[in-house]
Amino acid sequence: MRNVIVKTGTTEDYFACVRDIAKQIDRGEVPKPDFTLTFEDPGDMFAVLSPARLELFRAAKSDPSSITAIAHRLHRDRSTVKKDVDILVAAGLLNIEEVPLPGHGRQKFVRVSADRIQLQAVVV
Numbered sequence: 001m002r003n004v005i006v007k008t009g010t011t012e013d014y015f016a017c018v019r020d021i022a023k024q025i026d027r028g029e030v031p032k033p034d035f036t037l038t039f040e041d042p043g044d045m046f047a048v049l050s051p052a053r054l055e056l057f058r059a060a061k062s063d064p065s066s067i068t069a070i071a072h073r074l075h076r077d078r079s080t081v082k083k084d085v086d087i088l089v090a091a092g093l094l095n096i097e098e099v100p101l102p103g104h105g106r107q108k109f110v111r112v113s114a115d116r117i118q119l120q121a122v123v124v
């Protein structure tokens with residue numbers, strides 16, 4: 001697992017960070033294995049990480065299970081949870097893993113891809 005930093009920033013901030021990482025590699029250093037997800041607008045960041053999606057992240061972290069089981073635990077509609085899972089998978093915060101079921105078929109399990117999410121927002 002890893003730490004995920006979700007923050008706001010500009011494209012200039014992004015390229016400055018990439019240059020810093022390239023300099024570390026040039027010096028033979030190993031960059032920190034953190035994963036950073038950067039949004040230009042704090043509103044976009046909070047649209048992706050809505051309270052319902054953060055609750056979904058916590059539910060998947062505490063008990064990785066199927067989308068149906070998580071939706072049931074959260075008292076939410078399965079199709080809505082599926083859409084939220086897809087958004088968090090695209091953001092790199094959740095993974096969907098197929099696991100065999102005893103005796104028949106396979107089931108998709110939702111698991112977190114991070115131990116924790118650190119939110120950083122600057123509003124100007």
